[in-house]
Amino acid sequence: MAEAFKNAFNEQVITLMADIFKRTYPAFRRDDFISGCMETLEALELKERVGLIVDQLDRFLPADFDEFANILLGAMHPAEDNTELAPVECDETGLRGFPAWPLIDAVTKRGIDEPEKALPVLKELTKRFSAEFAIRPFIAKYPDYCVSVFREWIKDKNRHVRRLVSEGSRPRLPWGIQLKALVTDPGPMLPYLEALRDDEEEYVRRSVANHLNDIAKDHPDLVADIAADWLKDASKNRERLVRHACRTLIKQGHKGVLQAFGYGAVGEMKADIRILTSKVVYGEALAFDVAFSGGAQEQGVMVDYAIHFVKANGNTAPKVFKWKDTKLDKTGALKADRKHAIKPITTRKYYAGEHQLEIIVNGVSLSKQPFTLVM
Secondary structure, eight states, rough: OOOOOGGGGEEEHHHHHHHHHHHHHHOHHHHHHHHHHHTTTGGOOOOHHHHHHHHHHHHHHHHHSSHHHHHHHTTBOOOOTTTTSSBBBBBBBOOOBGGGHHHHHHHHHHHTTTTHHHHHHHHHTTSSSSTTTTTTTHHHHHHHHHHHHHHHHHSSSHHHHHHHHHHHTTTTTTSSSOOOHHOOOGGGGGGHHHHHOSSOHHHHHHHHHHHHHHTTTTTTTHHHHHHHTTTTTOOOOHHHHHHHHHHHHHHHHHHHHHHHHHEEEEOOEEEEEOOOHHHEESSSEEEEEEEEEETTTTTTEEEHHHHHEOOOOOEEEEEEEEEEEEEEOOOOOOOEEEEEEEOBBBTTTTOOEEEEEEETTTTTEEEEEEEEEEE
């Protein structure tokens, strides 16, 4: 069994941190820091352990932010790239990986009222462990100032600094505080995403894609327009970025996004469904085939299907599943078959009754057929 992430902070690591701080700040109360951390550490989960260490650093490091920041920077590992590190990858020369996390959070706690001093420290710390969560309170409180700082960061030679611009400012970053102003209006960050879209590092480009996917949840038409623009004369790397950015909208069948990728109107296309298992016993599979006709010659098609599952109240609700990204033949036709297992999963409770299978092509519903689920 894999080691629990919380164990990245154990007595060995706490002692190493104490020794490093003692070296960079001779007045550091090493033994008191260790005992203050270890008194309750074992009972805590990962984020609670980080919070405990932040509190102990706040207790034993100087109140003056400049002195505090210099001590933290002096405790950093000299290497400026952390991407391939194991959770604990530091030594007596300095901190990086998970052990650098509390230092980053300590900067936010101490420096939230001094962004002009705190952000340069986060810029250095993010090279050792991502500051994507720690920077978000600054973006929320000082949006204009942060945007001005980002103008320089997008040109930084270190990929982690460039990525921090796009990842730290994601409107709906999972596990991070929501940046409500950017949820409402993502416009301030769009020039920075465009500047990073062709970054030499896939690591940065993937962050740009995830940022756009966040925006798509609130502004789907805007992202569709961006996709259409960015796909003009796009390199393979940018095309992959845009496709990843639009993954949610593609799954939803957003017509503008599908058109941006070349999946045009379905016109007079038809989809004749044949249900091969009109009664599906729970634990077995729905089997069906579909004959598509009436499309344009060799037309690109994004074929999805939705199952309208019966809910507890007897109503139905659709769940869309990806199926095929292909082309029609020279006669504008296509034949395809599928089996969809209906078996126990943790994310859905099944109910007996009449369900519906729906076929969707390029975001347009073409046909439906019923089947019965027997529990």
